[in-house]
Amino acid sequence: MQNTIFLNRQLKVIAPEGNQTLSNTYVATALKNLEGLGFGFSKELITRVQTMSELSFFKFYKEILSSLKQMVGAHIRHKPMYPNFPSEVMEMDEATLYVNAILHYFTLEQPVKAIGERSPLVHSKELQLIQLGTEMEFVELMTGLMAAKTSISPTDKEDLTWFLSTYDDTEQVLPKELPQKENMAFIIGTLLRLDKITNVTATAYLKTATDILRLAVALSDGDVSLAEVTRFRSFKNRERRFLLAAMELCPSLQLEDMVRYKNRWIRLGERLHPSAHQRRYPKANTAFNAMRNNTIIKTFNGRIEQLLEEKNISEAIALLTSRPGEFARRLDHLLRLADQNNHSQIGIAAEFEKVVSEVSTPVLLQVLAHFRHRNNAQDLRVFFPKGNVAKLFGKHNTLDPLSELVCQMMVSICESALRQRFSELPPVGKVFIDDNLTRYPVPFSQRSASKALRTLSRGSQLPLSDDDIVRFFVWWKEGKVNGKETGQVDVDLSAYFLDENWAYKEHISYTNLRSDYSFAVHSGDIVTAPRGASEFIDVNIPQALKEGCRYVMMNVYSFSEQPYKDLPECFAGWMGRNDGNTGEIFEPSTVQNKWDITADATIAVPLIIDLETRMVVWTDLSLTRGLSTANNIEGSHSALEAVGKAFMSFNKVTLHDLFRLHAESRGEIIEKKEDADAVFAEYEGITPEAIEVIISEYLV
Known part of the structure; x- marks a missing residue:
């Protein structure tokens, strides 16, 4: 399983070093078979397998072959309805095609026809070389995935589950920070179920009430993004006590936070029975009572909405500065209100600049992209809603243009903050950045990404x-x-x-x-x-x-x-x-x-x-x-046309943008790839497929 994961993610394998001399006949035969799948071994990997015994090599090769077949879809037999496709279908008359289809619907049998001889394949695809990897590289891959700053995919979760269940001393490789809340809930929930983390360690990652709710959802195999409602399972006694204790110790157990998901907390309370443990966990019991008894709670977002409705921009900004991330998300709305009510848009930008250093990198990059393309003429505004299904929403663009000066100011503010942040990271030396990376969006969310031979962000x-x-x-x-x-x-x-x-x-x-x-x-x-x-x-x-x-x-x-x-x-x-x-x-x-x-x-x-x-x-x-x-x-028809048009009009920040900001902040951009200390390119160095590296090391 380890090499299967390594192959899928980085086209690397771990091959044990032996002390024998393997016959070149075995190596050549294996390489010829892999060539038919479009793969080969690097020079270093060939050298390593030549030291293996026949038994070790056969076991290693069998695992590699099986994994590669699965990756390209060759692990099963493909049998189309017309075995001499495409010529057979193109040559057959319409009446025969129609009769064959009707008979197939009634009998579920396929037309019987001898399979003709086919000429050899006319194709010369360059082989993808499998590299020799190390145990340390694999562990770094998995720990980097846990430290991701964006949501991870179902495949990521499967691989992490295997890693956490297989490796000893998982607390030793667990990052001190799990910055993405959905990932944190999944990882801590997995370790709790495996009984491979102490309650003290687990509780330290739970900072808010919503963190605890996500963890309860993770333990119930639900949607940790909270986009969909989860049916909570019956928890074991030790799990109930842990969740209630986590609420009791939570440094920020705010009712305002809980009321956002009020009905889910009520359902969770039915599983945790807080009243039966009220002496031990009084804070948790009081919080659940507030949800059940419909206690009126003034929320931050409620106050902001009221102020915006009243067009009280000054007070709204004063309140938003306490939550810079929310300030960033509401910038466009504030600027439009200011334009309509004779408030200073430049003043709003200046207030945001005071707190911009506290806004997360993914949010800053998205704000940057938004204002860079804010006044572009386009029919649709496009949104990817969070959740486990990859949906796309598009709506007609009815936004009035904003001042180009203000849009440029917002872009400059975001870029300056990101450069300052990235400058505090280790230097990268001379950097080559491939212009083709402008075709690849930054992978902000992978929660619904499909498992693929080439895993890329949507819009690539x-x-x-x-x-x-x-x-x-x-x-x-x-x-x-x-x-x-x-x-x-x-x-x-x-x-x-x-x-x-x-x-x-x-x-x-x-x-x-x-x-x-x-x-x-x-x-x-x-x-x-x-x-x-x-x-x-x-x-x-x-x-x-x-x-x-x-x-x-x-x-x-x-x-x-x-x-x-x-x-x-x-x-x-x-x-x-x-x-x-x-x-x-x-x-x-x-x-x-x-x-x-x-x-x-x-x-x-x-x-x-x-x-x-x-x-x-x-x-x-x-x-x-x-x-x-x-x-x-x-x-x-109409739905597909709308989907296509909406998707192609989606503005995004690219990997070229991200890597340029890093290079400008902690390195030197050069023109010649061969002279570079770090390469960011379509097929070399840090590529668009190195999603684990990008979301853990470059979205800091």
Whole structure:
């Protein structure tokens, strides 16, 4: 498991050093097999495995091979409905395609046809080299993940659970600070359940009432972001006593904090029985009584809202300076009110500058990006709500412009504060920053990110390979999940084509297996998958551009409406091909990215391709049922167009911005990469995929 985690995250492995000489035949055979998956060993790793015994090497190789197959989606057999896709579908007449589809729906059988010979694969993808890692590097990876300044993903939590349950003396590697509250609740909750942390140590991380609520949610396997309501489980006696004691010792157990989630505290009280322990925990019992008895509590946000409604800007600012983070979030509203009521916008900026040093780095970066793009002409304002499902909200932009001078002041204030903060970190020397990093947003939130071969933040723009054909794929399986049968599962792969104005051009789906203009083709609709099923779509980029297509959105629908989280397995991805009829239909070495679809949703919109710029925009979005009367692409046209347009208009702070601020504060930016002490680039040094490093070391 350790090497599986290391491979997925950093393409590194730990290989034990032996004292023997392994035959080159074994090494060469292993490397040839890995080459078929698109991977190879670095020189250092080859040297290390050559010292291993045959038995040790076979065990090591078997684990590596299994992990890599899982990473690219080659661990199962892909069998499309039409085995000679794409030529078979393109050559077949409409009547035969229609009859085959009807028979398949009635009998669940696939058309029987001999599989023709396919020419060898025409492709030359550069191998990804697996590096030799160390035990210390792995531990640093895990501890860095725990110290993240932003929310972590479900995959991160799985890996941390394994690490915390496997490693001894976890309190020794536990960071002194767990700055992100959601992560703190998950980590401390995991250690408590594993009985690998003392009550004293655990309680020290709980600073507020909401911290304790999140911990209770974590112990109940709920949503620690608190975006969704959690049904609390029955706690053990020792857990009840711990939570009540934590409330009693909490340095900031404020009723104002509790009333934000009043009903959840009432439900939690029903599980903790505070009145039965009121002598021992009187402070906790009093707090629960206040929630149950509807005690009127004036809240900070309530006072701010009242002052803003009264347009009492001066008092609102005076109050907000006590909570700089909230001040930062309300800046735009304050500046608009000032503009409308003859107050000084520059004065508001000056007041914010006095407390800016107390605002967290992620918030400052987002404020910076907001004011940098504040007056850009755009139809939509876009929001990612917190929670475990990757949703996107867009609303029409009705904000009046702000003074450019004030916007520039806000950007300058944020940048100055960040430079000052970063200057206190260790120097980085000469720094090279790749201009391509302007295409990658800073990963502020990973709580709903999918597990992927290449894990990136939403909005990242990845260059396509030079191939003319993009091949989308999806694989899913029916079966049993948590003891419950899924029943028949029908997952549909679709592609949605739009012109440069985001107007509909064409779609490819189970109702339209091939384009009228011959630029796209579907492998055939499979409606049940007891042993697993695959669907593919080929998109010919030059032909699609010739017909006026600018964007293509990949979509995966659960037509039978089971949420993806309730399936034994479902994953998707894309490949690059020069000729769709050469090689096997699924060639692991051509996989550009593969990800697991596990959201509590029935529609996935993982990516948008800008065919003109040949960029893949990573969206990783999930939508719930309710867009139309049928859960398919035909019923979702307007929603998909809105999603695409909203996502492409989203303004964000980039990794180039972040690394530039670090370099300007504690180093020297240079033009030649070979002369640099630190490299920040698309494929070298600190890359966009080094999310664990970015969120723990650069968002300080």
